Amino acid sequence: MSVLLIVVYVVFAVAALLTLWRIVVGPSILDRAVASDVLLTELMCVLGAEMAINHHTRTLPVLLIIAAVGVFGSISIARFVARRDTTER
Numbered sequence: 001m002s003v004l005l006i007v008v009y010v011v012f013a014v015a016a017l018l019t020l021w022r023i024v025v026g027p028s029i030l031d032r033a034v035a036s037d038v039l040l041t042e043l044m045c046v047l048g049a050e051m052a053i054n055h056h057t058r059t060l061p062v063l064l065i066i067a068a069v070g071v072f073g074s075i076s077i078a079r080f081v082a083r084r085d086t087t088e089r
Contacts, residue, residue, distance in 0.1 A: 005053065012046050033077040040070040 019042065022035035044066050047059050 008049060012042060012049075016042055029077065029081060033074065037070055037074055040066055040073075 016039060019035050019039045023032050023039065026032040026035055044063055047063055047066075051057060051059055
């Protein structure tokens with residue numbers, strides 16, 4: 001089981017590094033917004049996997065807060081981009 005955990009941790013770490021690269025480099029603000037949503041989702045998956053592995057639910061409130069931040073952040077960016085598009089026309 002420890003080999004499986006190491007593989008899971010490596011996959012999550014590689015995915016997080018690639019997502020961070022897209023946040024830093026990403027040519028548009030929408031690319032960065034999608035990458036930040038992916039990073040939050042990866043963090044939620046890591047916390048969920050940790051809860052399943054260690055048989056507890058102590059970090060469930062953290063998962064809910066991360067989910068709320070992700071939704072509100074996506075809505076804010078969508079409104080910002082929509083407002084910017086209307087002013088450019």
